[in-house]
Amino acid sequence: MKVTLKSKLPSVFALFSALFLSGTVLAHHSLVGEFDTTVDIEVRGAITKVEWTNPHIWIYLDVTAASGAVEKWECEMGSPNQLIRQGWKKEDLPIGTIIRADANPAREGEHICSTRRITLDDGTPVFSRGAN
Numbered sequence: 001m002k003v004t005l006k007s008k009l010p011s012v013f014a015l016f017s018a019l020f021l022s023g024t025v026l027a028h029h030s031l032v033g034e035f036d037t038t039v040d041i042e043v044r045g046a047i048t049k050v051e052w053t054n055p056h057i058w059i060y061l062d063v064t065a066a067s068g069a070v071e072k073w074e075c076e077m078g079s080p081n082q083l084i085r086q087g088w089k090k091e092d093l094p095i096g097t098i099i100r101a102d103a104n105p106a107r108e109g110e111h112i113c114s115t116r117r118i119t120l121d122d123g124t125p126v127f128s129r130g131a132n
Helices: 005-022 080-085
Strands: 041-052 057-064 070-076 098-105 112-120 125-128
Touching: 041 070, 057 098
Parallel strands: 070 112
Antiparallel strands: 041 057, 041 098, 057 070, 098 112, 112 125
């Protein structure tokens, strides 16, 4: 029996379709859809973790509220590639560093923000959403 590429195409297409549709497809979210860009907040805290993953880098902070309670914040940044092109490196913000994040709060959920600008506690700029 002779098998040709033409006879395999329906099977290959079916396999590709099944693999593509069976996994979770992650779509990039809209900044305005997920974060309230009409509200500006400043979050000041100590870095507890940095996730350097696509599609966005996340910085986790321990923020001391006015009440004295420690709040756990999650701050979204740009993509790793975008930040590398701006000269940013993973090592630039080690665990324990106190930063100030100028950000937009999430539309849903507490203590989540999209970071526009990060400065060290002494005012030294580290990151901005646009070019540095």
